[in-house]
Amino acid sequence: MTVKTIKYSTGELAFFAAFDSQKNSLPKAAGREAANAWLKANGIATKRVEFYHYSDLRRKFSKSQNYGAAETNVTLAAIKAHPTIAAFDEADYQSIIFVDGKLRSDLSDTGASLANNPTDWAVENLTQADNKNHVDNLTRTMWRDGICLDIEKSSDKPIHLIFVNSGQSDVAHFNRHYIKLADNVKATLIESHINLDDEPSFNLHHFNFKLGTAANLTHFVVNGENNQAVNICRTQGDYADKVELNSTALAIGGAWTRREGDLYCNGSNMDLKISGAVLAGGEQHIDNSYIVHHKLPENISFQRFKNVIDDKAHAIFQGKVIVAIDAQKTDGQQMSQSILLSDDASISTKPELEIYADDVECAHGATVGALDEDTLFYLRARGIPKKIAQRLLIHAFVAEISDELPEALNIAADKLITVWLNAHLEA
Amino acid sequence: MLEIKNLQASVEEKPILKGLDLTINAGEVHAIMGPNGAGKSTLANVLAGQADYEVDGGSVSFHGEDLFELEIEERAAKGLFLSFQYPLEIPGVATMTFLKESINAQRKQRGENELSTPNFMKIVKEKAQQLNVTPEMLRRPLNVGFSGGEKKRNEILQMLLLEPSLCILDETDSGLDIDALRVVADGVNSLRSPDRAMLIITHYQRLLDYIKPDFVHILVDGKIVKSGGAELAHELERDGYKDIIASA
Ligand SMILES: Nc1ncnc2c1ncn2[C@@H]1O[C@H](COP(=O)(O)OP(=O)(O)OP(=O)(O)O)[C@@H](O)[C@H]1O
Ligand SMILES: [Mg+2]
Numbered sequence: 300m301t302v303k304t305i306k307y308s309t310g311e312l313a314f315f316a317a318f319d320s321q322k323n324s325l326p327k328a329a330g331r332e333a334a335n336a337w338l339k340a341n342g343i344a345t346k347r348v349e350f351y352h353y354s355d356l357r358r359k360f361s362k363s364q365n366y367g368a369a370e371t372n373v374t375l376a377a378i379k380a381h382p383t384i385a386a387f388d389e390a391d392y393q394s395i396i397f398v399d400g401k402l403r404s405d406l407s408d409t410g411a412s413l414a415n416n417p418t419d420w421a422v423e424n425l426t427q428a429d430n431k432n433h434v435d436n437l438t439r440t441m442w443r444d445g446i447c448l449d450i451e452k453s454s455d456k457p458i459h460l461i462f463v464n465s466g467q468s469d470v471a472h473f474n475r476h477y478i479k480l481a482d483n484v485k486a487t488l489i490e491s492h493i494n495l496d497d498e499p500s501f502n503l504h505h506f507n508f509k510l511g512t513a514a515n516l517t518h519f520v521v522n523g524e525n526n527q528a529v530n531i532c533r534t535q536g537d538y539a540d541k542v543e544l545n546s547t548a549l550a551i552g553g554a555w556t557r558r559e560g561d562l563y564c565n566g567s568n569m570d571l572k573i574s575g576a577v578l579a580g581g582e583q584h585i586d587n588s589y590i591v592h593h594k595l596p597e598n599i600s601f602q603r604f605k606n607v608i609d610d611k612a613h614a615i616f617q618g619k620v621i622v623a624i625d626a627q628k629t630d631g632q633q634m635s636q637s638i639l640l641s642d643d644a645s646i647s648t649k650p651e652l653e654i655y656a657d658d659v660e661c662a663h664g665a666t667v668g669a670l671d672e673d674t675l676f677y678l679r680a681r682g683i684p685k686k687i688a689q690r691l692l693i694h695a696f697v698a699e700i701s702d703e704l705p706e707a708l709n710i711a712a713d714k715l716i717t718v719w720l721n722a723h724l725e726a
Numbered sequence: 727m728l729e730i731k732n733l734q735a736s737v738e739e740k741p742i743l744k745g746l747d748l749t750i751n752a753g754e755v756h757a758i759m760g761p762n763g764a765g766k767s768t769l770a771n772v773l774a775g776q777a778d779y780e781v782d783g784g785s786v787s788f789h790g791e792d793l794f795e796l797e798i799e800e801r802a803a804k805g806l807f808l809s810f811q812y813p814l815e816i817p818g819v820a821t822m823t824f825l826k827e828s829i830n831a832q833r834k835q836r837g838e839n840e841l842s843t844p845n846f847m848k849i850v851k852e853k854a855q856q857l858n859v860t861p862e863m864l865r866r867p868l869n870v871g872f873s874g875g876e877k878k879r880n881e882i883l884q885m886l887l888l889e890p891s892l893c894i895l896d897e898t899d900s901g902l903d904i905d906a907l908r909v910v911a912d913g914v915n916s917l918r919s920p921d922r923a924m925l926i927i928t929h930y931q932r933l934l935d936y937i938k939p940d941f942v943h944i945l946v947d948g949k950i951v952k953s954g955g956a957e958l959a960h961e962l963e964r965d966g967y968k969d970i971i972a973s974a
Pocket of ligand 2: 897
């Protein structure tokens, strides 16, 4: 046996040191030490790890990164006045609000904390610690809080998870979340990420979703952070028979965003939609990377991302569909469509198929282009200024994603897209 | 209103317009006829500002301004309208949204108030009815799945709404059935006024029976080779282009 010696980066050393000095003040949980040991053995992922090829995690962990928590004073009014939150009608949801990595029951309508009130499933999961994923182990090591939701009854009223960053300059926050839908339950989850100021922020979230038989989840995510925010969100999805999932992520902010997932089809006859719209400019880096594991027959998964990229922004779509030998009649689609608005904007797409079954229907496609000049000309020839014509065409392009949302969420998405377009393509 | 002097233009390095002169005054209706490939659509597109066409020489003044100094949308806001020979389909943009954006964008550029939604709806409804454009068509994405004739009617609807001072119609009659031709011609005629001018590109006498031109020009190989009154169109219908091209 060869022993690998790793030369840690200063950022890795700072992380390990922070864990050593803070572990006694973190909520007691099994699995922390094991996860930390895994990270020590493997290092934080660099671009040499295939799944992080375009998003080098280790480089995000710097020597000067701060760890720890402090109480922050924020008002509910300030949170609700943020454009991302204000796009939703507050009568239409129940809020669960995190401020700087801590669940704030005083500000929230509902929710139980992983730190104070973990569900059995959460405790069990934390104890297992057999995972081989970097974000999973980073959050297992350092988590300070999270949400535990056992949803046992269908509800028309969405739960709105609001992650607020405020006032703490560049402190890293680690959260783990456990969300379970019982059999036949239909639920809607909104997830918003915001900053209340212009300070840098740094968040890692790990979500475990367990969806029971015929559960139906609509999950709408808005990344509406400032242009200094680093946000890494991972989902592990465990899905039973007949699950229906509509997961739609809208990126209208953030400096460096990575949304990733391993989604496991543990049953049959499910219909999974994993989609997103990315509106990016400046030097933003927005990455959507999902692996769908088709383990059993007759499931549909459709990954679809639309990117609108301006300035020097970089969008990434790295999708993968793995079809196990038993997963006959799998329908796994991946589609990435991008519009580049400037010469320096870029998109990296790497859809992959790994198929071990023989009777499957899988395909992937990617398109990249500019806005169509002839179409722009037609609109301008009717008096519509160039910037407004561009807005109309981009809006039409991304609306194909948001139109798949239920009406109230689509209205909110539409508002947010309009705000981005108006600000970004000022007429 | 429009004064074109010695206009030369090319597409992909290939000269198409080779010294074209044309003056159009307010109140006049001009028709341009000419063989396929003569440069009629090129002229229309150059005037509208389509970037595929390179202006190599000459000048065009529109309402006393240098047309080539104006952006595409400024030309439109100042009253230039081109009904396209081949209107584009624009998926994802509802016809109604497009109409409202264009009318209000033009009003804004002219320093006028934007139309309120009810006001706008009322006007659209009335003009759409006039052109047999159904409410269902207005709800659809712009021109998507429209038949050839429906697209042309939609172009004229836009013209009626935008009330331009210079209406350029590029083969608006092609693709129209006999009833639609009359409906469209009635629409165009309803816009005729002493302070508006029209430039009608067509291959057929039939449209000119409905919209009577004051002048007819014959465009051959990038130049106007003959001009006359409405009778010239009849001559052409009878004799074809052969004699004219030979004597030019
Ligand atoms: N975008 C383009 N790219 C290449 N060639 C072009 C383009 N547009 C026009 N041309 C060429 O320029 C010439 C003039 O075309 P134009 O469309 O102006 O003719 P036209 O008089 O309108 O003919 P028609 O009666 O058939 O409509 C033709 O030879 C045509 O092939
Ligand atoms: Mg033509």
